[in-house]
Amino acid sequence: MAKTSEDLRSPLSRARGLGSAKDGVHHFWVQRVSALALIPLALWFAFSIAMLATGPADYFSVRHWVSAPSVAVVLVLFLGTALYHSVLGLQEVIVDYTGGSMRLTLLLLSKLLHAVVAAAAIFAVLKIALA
């Protein structure tokens, strides 16, 4: 094959760039791993919210609950895992139903919002627990 001035790479180099990126199953796999981790975490969180909502939900009792080290740690684990699982799931939904520039816009927006929500929620828990 004659080399053109636009492409100075060797044929081998070009062929290497055409292969798979070897991360095809990564999304599938981490979605399942986070799902597995969320089974106990989500059950715990749902039960905790129900306990708080049926009990005294005033400022001091809820703050007291969050500030317990075991609760704060599990809460951070839940928030991180749930929002990670959420960003993966929403990505799948966006990719399924949209195309073109709308797809890219929504994907970027979703990732930005998830990052902001995760950072703010985890920071709030740490601020209470470390106060």
Add this chain to the structure above:
Amino acid sequence: MSTKTPPQSRPLSPFMLGQYYRFQWSSLLSIIHRVTGVGLTLGSVLVALWLIALAGGPSWYTPVAGLLHSWFVQLLLAAWTWALMYHLCNGIRHLFWDIGRGFELKTARASGYVMVASSFILTVLVWAVACVA
């Protein structure tokens, strides 16, 4: 080279319903899995706002605490619990499919019924135990 169809002219999945697919119990459950998933994403924003208000101090949290006992938020919490339990139960069903189990039509239909029943039972159980405890 094959002729390329412009991406915008190809039908995307929601438009397949009704026109090309007949109604199926399993596809309905799959759609609800997605709807609850997106709903739970929105719910996580509310959870974050609740925690931010809590970290902000009593002046931020007191109006939120008042809302928590309103019938609207109580109803929202009940719906949220069910959505979470549905997504959790159906998620476990999906994990079994992922390891290649329960794919037979009869089994898939039966596990669907069990899953829907479990989601309601778990929702009631969570709130009943919370009320008693």
